[in-house]
Amino acid sequence: MTTENKFSKRWTCTDPGCKQYGRQLSENVYEFKDEVTEVTKINLADHDEGYKEIIINHYGYTLEPTNEFYTNIQELYPDYQWIIAECIFEMEQ
Numbered sequence: 001m002t003t004e005n006k007f008s009k010r011w012t013c014t015d016p017g018c019k020q021y022g023r024q025l026s027e028n029v030y031e032f033k034d035e036v037t038e039v040t041k042i043n044l045a046d047h048d049e050g051y052k053e054i055i056i057n058h059y060g061y062t063l064e065p066t067n068e069f070y071t072n073i074q075e076l077y078p079d080y081q082w083i084i085a086e087c088i089f090e091m092e093q
Contacts, residue, residue: 007026
């Protein structure tokens, strides 16, 4: 399987309440849309770890191995990069 075939071009519903959809285009690039927002591309390489940490803290997650206030996102979700991209999309709307 080539790297290109590893990523789906199909949209996945991530929040039926607001008709939010996402898809992963490459290792670091995701697209999201919802019923009021046009397609938005999120490239995780454009965001440093500090920014990602601030964004996911709003959702109760952290990238830190141990934290008494937040849950480690990497331990909770195998596809945590997708969740980070989705959080960035939601916070930047």
